[in-house]
Amino acid sequence: MxxxxxxxxxxxxxxxxxxxxxxxxxxxxxxxxxxxxxxxxxxxxxxxxxxxxxxxxxxxxxxxxxxxxxxxxxxxxxxxxxxxxxxxxxxxxxxxxxxxxxxxxxxxxxxxxxxxxxxxxxxxxxxxxxxxxxxxxxxxxxxxxxxxxxFKVFYVNPLVNLDRLFNKNKKLFFEQSEGQSADQDIIDTIKGLTCNVNDEIGKLTTIKKFQEEITKEYKTLRRENVSVELKSEMAIKGFFSDVIPYIKKDDDNDRYYPTSGDGRRKMLSYSIFNY
Structure with missing residues (x-):
């Protein structure tokens, strides 16, 4: 045709x-x-x-x-x-x-x-x-x-926001994967690693100091038995929360390129719409 x-x-x-x-x-x-x-x-x-x-x-x-x-x-x-x-x-x-x-x-x-x-x-x-x-x-x-x-037509607005488009549809893309039994061992491993990462983040001096100061500021506004802690979103929202698309050339195993170019972003946006 x-x-x-x-x-x-x-x-x-x-x-x-x-x-x-x-x-x-x-x-x-x-x-x-x-x-x-x-x-x-x-x-x-x-x-x-x-x-x-x-x-x-x-x-x-x-x-x-x-x-x-x-x-x-x-x-x-x-x-x-x-x-x-x-x-x-x-x-x-x-x-x-x-x-x-x-x-x-x-x-x-x-x-x-x-x-x-x-x-x-x-x-x-x-x-x-x-x-x-x-x-x-x-x-x-x-x-x-x-x-x-x-015919099924997809119109990609030239002002499309790739990040917003991808984040909006993450659940649609990945919700089935998290429940597949074949991936369960991998999912459990990732969750364990995520907890370990957050434990290590919490040990950083700058993080501990910031948490203490912000907790004090919070309590000046409202007296509650709470504390403010910084966590990677992976531990709270799941590991898909931090996933974003990068471009990787087939002959380059170690480098990933951000999708910052306008043409590349539109091509990737079209691919997501088509998918």
Whole structure:
């Protein structure tokens, strides 16, 4: 399955445009020339959450609501015998695909939106088929269509916070591992080591002095039979609490690199979203 072309009509800053694309694309250019709107055209096609609210007047080029929005993507399915993804797509589109006797087996997915001036709302209707002039409406139930069973889209915000994303999902990633019997001996060993680390931390002069002074300050505010102690979060929240992702090169056994580079962080964030 290969994406070959995206055509946009009357959508935001695109009055009429056809862009040749591939399965991997890099979009660059000066500010305010439509890079984000180009991505939104793709997202409206494939993202049911984004389609949920339809289009407002500002989504129509120059607010020209007398002309429909049309977004069409062309897909080459000629690798059917080699690609499992193509086979899955063809299975999902059922009778909408008829193989023409051409070297390129092209399939079209199209979004159209006619603006309802009374409701001030542009409803979205999806079509697909191998005959561009006779596309059929895609079956749907509510906001979810058959298209959404064939494609699952993840949009990674360029401002995504990798640390927050990873920490937020740690429990989801690792909660099953902690309960697996095959790992129980390793888990018990780690817990023992963690307790030993905290015992050693508590012996440090600077730590003991700080704990004593902070306990005194605390008791000036409230008289309680308590003391303040510093502990590694591993001992309180579990050993997964301190786990963070690093990059390790395959030919470098001893060095780990922080994921500080913007491009690397985005790639890792995408990997986590995809996972």
């Amino acid at each position: 290969k994406f070959t072309k995206l055509s946009i009509e009357n959508f935001r800053n695109f009055e009429s445009a056809t862009i040749n694309i591939d399965n991997k694309n890099v979009i660059f250019g000066m500010n305010d020339i439509g890079k984000t709107n180009f991505l939104y055209a793709l997202r409206f096609l494939f993202d049911p959450e984004l389609r949920r609210n339809g289009f407002g007047p500002s989504d129509y080029n120059n607010h020209n609501v007398d002309k429909n929005i049309s977004i069409t993507i062309t897909i080459d399915l000629s690798d059917f015998n080699q690609s499992e993804d193509t086979k899955k797509l063809v299975a999902a589109i059922h009778g909408a695909h008829t193989s023409p006797p051409l070297e390129e087996d092209l399939f079209y997915i199209q979004l159209k939106s006619e603006f309802n001036k009374k409701e001030e709302y542009g409803n979205i209707v999806l079509f697909w088929g191998s005959d561009y002039e006779n596309l059929v409406e895609i079956p749907s139930r509510g906001n979810v269509s058959a298209l959404d069973k064939a």
